[in-house]
Amino acid sequence: MKRYRIIGKLGRGTFGVVLKAFNRQTGEIVAIKKLSGSSDPDFDDLEREVKSLIVNNHENIVTLIDIVLEKNMRFLVFEYMQGSLHDRIVERADQARPFTESEVKDMCFQLFHGLACMHENGFIHRDLKPSNILVYRDTVKISDLGSSREIDDEFPYTHYVGTRCYRAPEVFLRSEVYDSKVDMWAMGAIMYKLFTFHSLFNGSSDLRVMHKICSVLGTPTQSSWPDGLELAREISYRFPEFEGVWLSELLPSASSEAVDLIGSLLSWDPRARPTAMEALRHPFFHGCHRALARGTRQCLKDSDSSKLFKLAYERLRKK
Incomplete structure (x- = not known):
């Protein structure tokens, strides 16, 4: 850590603390995630995060x-960002200054x-939420990949991963074979919050959140989500009876295209949710070329920088 001078604290989480530091060699400001050693029960999360970051090299x-x-400490050094999307939402809410649809479109x-x-x-992120999205000026980046998991990892997956109000219903129902569509559900909930500053599916317990989901989407049926009904039967869960509401009534300031995209992302059946690439082709994003114009980087698995980090990762794994 000799090449870094700590100049402040940026935050704290279950993993440890995030520090703001000055790189003496480059003159750059960086963010350092400080974690404990391999005896820590979250060490597997650290390995997972490093591997995910190595593989997923992307400007967002x-x-x-x-x-x-x-010694027995591990430090992950990241590029410095101004704050989280959660911070930006709170700031704009305090100012009573809603995001424009153009801003929502650009971020999403x-x-x-x-x-x-x-x-x-x-890879699946599994804990996508505003506080795990970093912001620098008009650029947003996905962060906190400690909960991420490779889709071809051995089953079963944990059913308690993710923050409640962004957690997909199949996770609540303890599915052991969920996929990347849990991230798409989270994006639907995030988009709603960007338009309203409120969480659509807030609740102090899993049951309360599922009750809220049913009240908005309506109770799932054999035709809308047969797999979900089977999952519910397996854990003796009974869906509350609701007809649901029109999302357009909850999003009066959003365009019909925005409402349509959010509705598809918040489909009961994961198979009905779009993939990330399908979402990018949705009419809501027609005319939006910002990320492409900026030159979106390819996902690099074999770049020189990734090779260097693979060596560091192997050292980390052996400790």
Whole structure:
């Protein structure tokens, strides 16, 4: 850590603390995630995050700059961002200054590009939410990949992953074979919050959130989600009876294209939700070329920088 001078604290989480630091060699400001050593129960999450960051090299996914191994401590060094999307939402809500649809479109266009990279490389984020999305000026980047998982990992998957109000219903119902569509559900909930500053599916427990989902979408049926009904039977869960509401009534300021995209993302059946690439082709994004004009980077598995980090990752894994 000699090449970094700590100049402040950016935040704290279950993993440890995030520090703001100055790189003495380059003169850059960086963010450093400080974690404990391999005896920590979350060490597997650290390995998973490093591997995911190595594979998913994209301009809308936060960049891992360095890995420092020091005694029993592990430090992940990232590019510095101004704050999170959660911070930006709170700031705009306090100012009573809603995001314009153009702003929502621009941010979501970038996020879907980042997700497309992850999903094409076989990774699911699993905890996508505003506080795990970083912002610098008008650029947004997906971060906190510690909960990410490779789609071809051995089953079963954990059913408690993700923050409740962004968690897909199949996860609540303890599905052990969910896929990248859980991230698409989260994007629907995030888009709603960008338009309204409110969480669509808030609740203090899993049951309360599922009750809220049913009240908005209506109770799933054999035709709308047969797999969901089977999952519910397996855990003796009974869906509350609701007819649901029109999303357009909850999103009066959003265009019909925006409402249509959010509605498809928030489909009961994961198979009915679009992929990230399909979302990018939705009419809501017609005329939106920002990320492409900026030159979206390809997902690099074999770049020189990735090779260097693969070596560091192997060192990390052996500790």
